[in-house]
Amino acid sequence: MNRRSKGAGPEPYDFRRPTKLSREHIRTLQIAYETFARQFTTILTTSLRAVSQVTLLSIEQFTYDEYIASLASPTIIAKVSMEPLPGTAIVEFSLSIAMTSIDHLLGGSGGPQPERPLTDIETPLLQSLFSRVLGELRYAFEGIASIRPQLAGIEYNPQFVQAGGASDPVIVASFEMRVGAEECVATVCLPLGMIFPKLQGDRTDVQLSPAQRAAREAAHRNLVAGLESVPLDVAVRFQPMHMRPEELISLRPGDVVTLNHPATQPLAVTAAGITFAHAVPGSQGSRLACLVVAPAKEEDR
Template sequence: MEPMGEGVTITSSPVQTGRMAARRGSTGPQPYDFRRPIKLSREHVRMLQIVFETYARSCATLLTTRLRAVSQLSLLAIEQVTYDEYISTLSSPTVIGSVTLAPLPGQVLMEVPLGSMMASLDHMLGGPGGIQPTRPLTDVEIPLVRNLLEKMLAELSYGFEQLVPTNPRLGALEYNPQFVRAVSPGDAVVVASFEIRVGDTENLASICLPFTTIMPVLRSDNDDVKLSEEEQAVRRNAHRKISDGLSAAPIDVAVKFRAVRMRTDEIVDLQPGDVVRLHHPVDEPLTITVNDHTFAHAVPGNQGTRLACLVVPEPHEENH
């Protein structure tokens, strides 16, 4: 975990951990998952921090003016998690809007807790705000909510102007996070968490951006950064060490016949001594695979007393 500014936490731990740490203002250690290394560089994180802090300031002004109630929106954390981890931390019901940020690819999620949205509706309709009932929005309330979210998205476009001009478009609204599928469960996403206050109502809101949406912008913006000779030497040394380490890393290689399809009862009834007929032509080479990816072909044989295989050209190459 790395503090990047007052009240802002940058972390790759699960969303809820990061949100709670940001709320407490903690700068203590956070769990690090070595199976999912951080992909965001320091420069990328700083760029996103500027974008979302700009959005938070302008959106807070919008809410105060629009709702005629003192409102605040403060950036708490920018986190790298999987999509499944993000969805699992959201309460249900909540208000989730599917957003496109043309010309950026992919689908962005904008989540505002139902309590904050109901309080905003109450203020817009002349009420005092405060604690509101937890229920789905009515047909009369939905257009008001969509209009407010579209105004907030316009401020998000203003924040992204420093990286890339965007044209946000609000799509469908959903109440149950489990019904929203922006990317695959294991895909990496960047989540910006905010503390949203509308009058006396305080909750946590969030914006979820798939890595495939935001990373091309961050990388292209960072391509013009010039490194000193010392930094270039460090980078070359690191590249060499990684290359040497990968070259010496052991991997499991398999030589395979064609797969055989069998019924469940045939597999259950197999006994020692039974013969399973292979449907691999005798003139067709075997495949050499790593993690089920074919990278070469071979014919079986032996070297002395040990089984071996001889790597041969691909079948279509022989035909040519």
């Protein structure tokens, strides 16, 4: 049984979590994954000596929690490091496909397989096959990034895999995978933060037309103009002072608290806790005011 529908159709769009992948990003990944699928097919066919096929179905963005929830249990979940890229990738396919592949590796003809974790003899066989598959993943991604995929471990229960936070965005490529009479939907999951900077590269401005570049510059000017008119809370402050809790508790109306601010030192003009100017207190008519001045010599750097 496939765990995801193969047919194309309308997909719900969550405006609270818009996709960050453009058509150019999807196309770049599609080329890489189609290359990977062809090489994967070749490895399975030559290694297992059985009719095999791997075909790219879709590339979608989910949260890590949504991806994990979509997986069956048990299943084969290979955790993969993608040095020098940060984070952990996941290559996942059904346990029945894994058992069928091992059966063919040992000279069997396939057929119904037991649903159980791999034995100590079967695990190295699958790991050896995986090492060849990851080599082809490295080759397929050469146009995007230079990576060194390494198998970091195999799990069977998706809930035991900690490869990201629940709300972290991930890019999931789904493949139709067939080995003999067995088939499943296999997936490759990459954290968005791992691959998105490589998809961006330095090519964004090159791909813009003159009209698009002019629209971007106009939007930037409008944004700057809008920010310049936003009201901010500004404070004029003395230097802070330290008091013990018992002194604070004992304060009464009429008490005098001595400030540590030197009379010759200007006050700090701050916004959002950041000092951006210095000033001396004064008045303008009947209103209190301050005059912006140069900082004191001991602060002047």
